[in-house]
Amino acid sequence: MEIFQSINTLFLFIVFAIPGFISIKVYSLLCPNQDKDATKSIIDAITYSCLNYAILGPFIYMMLFSKKWEFICSFFTFFFYSLILIIFPAFLAWLWLKLRSMEFFQKNAPHPTLRAWDYVFGKRKEYFVIVTLVDGREIAGEYSTESFTSSYPEEPQIYLEKTWKLDENGDFERVVNQTSGILVLSKDIQSIEFFEKN
Numbered sequence: 001m002e003i004f005q006s007i008n009t010l011f012l013f014i015v016f017a018i019p020g021f022i023s024i025k026v027y028s029l030l031c032p033n034q035d036k037d038a039t040k041s042i043i044d045a046i047t048y049s050c051l052n053y054a055i056l057g058p059f060i061y062m063m064l065f066s067k068k069w070e071f072i073c074s075f076f077t078f079f080f081y082s083l084i085l086i087i088f089p090a091f092l093a094w095l096w097l098k099l100r101s102m103e104f105f106q107k108n109a110p111h112p113t114l115r116a117w118d119y120v121f122g123k124r125k126e127y128f129v130i131v132t133l134v135d136g137r138e139i140a141g142e143y144s145t146e147s148f149t150s151s152y153p154e155e156p157q158i159y160l161e162k163t164w165k166l167d168e169n170g171d172f173e174r175v176v177n178q179t180s181g182i183l184v185l186s187k188d189i190q191s192i193e194f195f196e197k198n
Helices: 002-030 038-065 074-100 116-122
Strands: 127-133 138-143 157-160 162-166 172-175 182-185 189-196
Touching: 002 038, 002 074, 038 074, 127 157, 138 157, 138 182
Parallel strands: none
Antiparallel strands: 127 138, 127 189, 138 162, 157 182, 162 172
């Protein structure tokens, strides 16, 4: 008898928590955010699962109670339940992030990206940059396809794939000979200035 209770409990957990957890994890992969404690995560997961079922309710009803679907093969059934439990919750997370990034939402809600650092480098644009260190020194470099920046929740770090020499006027003169780039830690950075690459 206990084994059947365990199976029922597992089934209820899969049905009411898994879609929500998938939405939460996909959203956090697309837009890293603050970690919540387990209790709040479970409540959020159940809420998102219910939202998922509310949107897909008519289709679930047709699948379960309409005789029109009796002829459909088992592969379609497997795909349908995969859509409900995995695919659609992931799509909802992606859609919510896109909506929150729209200008209309920006006027009424905070931006989903927590740090300006992640916002700027998340665009994946190429720049010439001048990094001013806390001791006043300047590092000129090229942020391009082989460069890298850390993202939240990790401490900000930037790797510039090429180091540049500045002339007397502060303009980019030439690439430093035999450079393999430079890694700069956030604790050493005072500011970063960006210049468009032509």
